[in-house]
Amino acid sequence: MTAGSDTGREAPQFDLEFKPAHGEAVPVAPRVQRITVNNPGPFTFHGTNSYIVGDRSVAVIDPGPEDEAHFAALMRALAGREVTHIAVSHTHRDHSPLARRLKAETGAIIVAEGPHRAARPLHAGESNPFAESADVDFVPDIALGHGESVAGDGWALTALLTPGHTANHAAFALGGPDGIVFSADHVMAWATTIVAPPDGAMADYMASLDRLLERDDRLYLPGHGGPVTEPAAFLRGLRTHRRMRERAVRERVRAGDRLIADMVKVIYRETDPRLHGAAALSVLAHLEDLVARGEVVTDGPPALKGLYFPAPGL
Secondary structure (H helix, E strand, O other), rough: OOOOOOOOOOOOOOOHHHHHHHOOOOEEEEOEEEEEEOEEEEEEEEEEEEEEEOOOEEEEEOOOOHHHHHHHHHHHHHHOOOOEEEEEEEEEOOOOOOOHHHHHHOOOEEOOOOOOOOOOOOOOOOOOOOOEOOOOOOOEEEOOOOEEEEEEOEEEEEEEOOOOOOOEEEEEEEEOOOOEEEEEEEOOOOOOOOOOOOOOOHHHHHHHHHHHHOOOOOEEEEOOOOOOOOHHHHHHHHHHHHHHHHHHHHHHHHHHHOOOOHHHHHHHOOOOHHHHHHHHHHHHHHHHHHHHHHEEEOOOOOOOOOOOOEOOOO
């Protein structure tokens, strides 16, 4: 099956069975431990996962938010070991801020795709609904391009640039025979990823799914929740799910819905109302893509309160 075809594929089966073991270093793969922050919520599930990679000389992936208990848990797990690198997947405040404190404590080098930035500039009169979630003070010591690596004692991490959730999102592939990718918030077993303009872009997210499908990995360790044990099938399921959402948005526009709020009421009628704000942003992300492809038209740039119409002739 080609990367562009989902014929016969099903939407992903999400796995909500996860024991966070807050504050404990849990082995999840050879020479990989997970520590989950006690910051549960509708967007973080049971909390943010930090990972420790290696034995005597280690890397920490996504140290997490400024949380005293989590910092103490990390330092307990790191006792007697050298921390050479801190890898940050993206600059949301549940993933990156503790990197600075951990660097000050250990002297480790911080690596990431780059500082926080939006996927596009703000339109006139537009505000960023997730502005407070952005760690705008984050600056890595080393900015990694796609395929660039850092290495330590018996391990290597390769950056896989996966924009979509944020413009600077990166997954990290662990070198070796186990085929492990730390997929952060791009691919998670428990739920779909939030793609919210202007921080994120749906076209970027879909292209990043295709980029990962070109690989042959065996296990994903996400930023929230438990592992993805069949990555290729799950990625195809995610792509199918997004295409179904896109089709639903297109159909609502053709049915006469002009406002995103009206589309959300129908498309997400079975979704927790607390998530309808994020759902509206997801619909906006799809509409941005549909407008760019000439399938939907709107007056001015796509906006949360804009009016949407089928493109003439479609």
